[in-house]
Amino acid sequence: MAGLNRSARAPANDIDRRWSEIPLYRPEQDLVFFSHIHKTSGTSLSSLLANVFPRTAVVPTSHPSKGLLVSQLQGHDSEWWQPFQLMFSHNRANVTDTIGIPPTKTPRVLITIRNPLLHKASIFFESVCRFGKHISDDGTIDQEAATLARVNGSGVDTEQYNFCRDPEMWVGSKQFDKVYRNFEARWLSYGAAEGHPCIRPDPEFNRWRVDDTDVGGTCKAIKASGQDADVWAAYFERTADAAIRRMEGALWVGVTERMEESLCLLFLTLGKKESEMPQHRLKIPRPITVWHDKAKEKAVSYDRADWRVFEAANDFLDLRLWTARERLKGAGDEERARLGDHCFQVLAGTGGSGGE
Numbered sequence: 001m002a003g004l005n006r007s008a009r010a011p012a013n014d015i016d017r018r019w020s021e022i023p024l025y026r027p028e029q030d031l032v033f034f035s036h037i038h039k040t041s042g043t044s045l046s047s048l049l050a051n052v053f054p055r056t057a058v059v060p061t062s063h064p065s066k067g068l069l070v071s072q073l074q075g076h077d078s079e080w081w082q083p084f085q086l087m088f089s090h091n092r093a094n095v096t097d098t099i100g101i102p103p104t105k106t107p108r109v110l111i112t113i114r115n116p117l118l119h120k121a122s123i124f125f126e127s128v129c130r131f132g133k134h135i136s137d138d139g140t141i142d143q144e145a146a147t148l149a150r151v152n153g154s155g156v157d158t159e160q161y162n163f164c165r166d167p168e169m170w171v172g173s174k175q176f177d178k179v180y181r182n183f184e185a186r187w188l189s190y191g192a193a194e195g196h197p198c199i200r201p202d203p204e205f206n207r208w209r210v211d212d213t214d215v216g217g218t219c220k221a222i223k224a225s226g227q228d229a230d231v232w233a234a235y236f237e238r239t240a241d242a243a244i245r246r247m248e249g250a251l252w253v254g255v256t257e258r259m260e261e262s263l264c265l266l267f268l269t270l271g272k273k274e275s276e277m278p279q280h281r282l283k284i285p286r287p288i289t290v291w292h293d294k295a296k297e298k299a300v301s302y303d304r305a306d307w308r309v310f311e312a313a314n315d316f317l318d319l320r321l322w323t324a325r326e327r328l329k330g331a332g333d334e335e336r337a338r339l340g341d342h343c344f345q346v347l348a349g350t351g352g353s354g355g356e
Helices: 014-019 042-052 116-128 143-151 158-165 167-171 174-180 184-188 218-225 228-248 256-270 288-292 294-299 305-328 333-339 341-348
Strands: 030-035 086-089 106-113 199-201 208-210 252-255
Touching: 014 305, 030 042, 042 086, 042 106, 042 256, 106 228, 106 256, 106 305, 116 167, 116 174, 116 256, 116 288, 116 294, 116 305, 158 167, 167 174, 167 288, 167 294, 174 294, 184 228, 218 228, 228 305, 252 256, 252 305, 256 305, 256 333, 256 341, 288 294, 305 341, 333 341
Parallel strands: 030 086, 030 106, 106 252
Antiparallel strands: 199 208
């Protein structure tokens, strides 16, 4: 799995050197903003942030698993915003543009990225099947619990139910295409969808739809010309480029599969003492062999946007871990006490589990 067996590494070129810089956090000026994609461990991270920051520093209506009430946050002056340091939500990634945050506060984005196949599998089994906890390691399902889920109207229709019983069947279906393409790169690059003539943006925060209507003949003409694959490939490249640029401007980039290292780097960046991350919300979709053989074979034939973004997120983490390690070489007891023993060891390379 990409993201495994990764570790701190020294920068090798100008891009690496730029990405290796740990951004400066200014508590009095910066407003930390975390808007996460479903099934990336974001709700657990939001809960952790709510415990790390004082309650009085959290923007009203912020909730680990709900959207911000934007209308209640508009129209306030600098004095109202002054005490706040943290805002998190399920709103679209650029919600800060619509609230009217005064120039005395600078939004600083936190970003989490997850292995694309695990992410899509988790979306399906935990959000669509709604009874993922009944799926055993070998892929069998507690049929009584699954049947109850259907009877109770949990949204699992017959086709989905069959897919939940047999993940391999779903990987081979058009449903897989739909879920796979609701992707992380699109979330991070919210303006890039305008670059494809067959794309019709969806009002929902992280979705788009293929528009099969004849928009001036352009969309259908591209399909008829045989250039459709090239146009899509170029679109996904632009989307990945935009997503990576947004990561470059983020205060922190974390990788779900490497959350121990990611969190310790976050605590170092924020100047906060380590706090334990709730683990119960992060579930690994099963059976895993389907996602690493059948699904990957199919998924790589689509776009590479998510994979480029995932690899870039791992590069950010590797390079900034190296910077942290260099910084902590001369650290004394005071720095160790401020960060906490566990994270000090993880970042210094002397303990912890490292990359998962």
